[in-house]
Amino acid sequence: MARRDLLSASFAVVMVMMIGGWTSEAAISCGQVIPALTPCISYVRAGGNMPVACCAGARSVLSMSKANADLKIACGCIKQMTMSVPGVKYDLVNSIPGKCGVAIPWKLSLSLDCSKVHW
Numbered sequence: 001m002a003r004r005d006l007l008s009a010s011f012a013v014v015m016v017m018m019i020g021g022w023t024s025e026a027a028i029s030c031g032q033v034i035p036a037l038t039p040c041i042s043y044v045r046a047g048g049n050m051p052v053a054c055c056a057g058a059r060s061v062l063s064m065s066k067a068n069a070d071l072k073i074a075c076g077c078i079k080q081m082t083m084s085v086p087g088v089k090y091d092l093v094n095s096i097p098g099k100c101g102v103a104i105p106w107k108l109s110l111s112l113d114c115s116k117v118h119w
Helices: 002-024 030-046 052-064 068-084 096-100
Strands: none
Touching (some): 030 052
């Protein structure tokens, strides 16, 4: 009986590790990125003072982007978001990392291919 319990427990551990491995490839979603960066909308449209919540959101997105797959997803979400907001100025979008003290290894533009971004 103890051997069967040990085997069952071992199987459960292996399954959890496999599932964790699959989800760790891309652990970020637009459902996390867009709300985090929504406070940046007023800034990327009109400039002015950088909202504290925008910088907090940028730091949050960066901290969630642990792997290249995450970075590609975040890039696509940000690109999608900026394309859906009228009046976005890409020079202001690209100034956010510097003003917030975060490093993002690409400049956002309409022509950016997010499938090719990497750390």
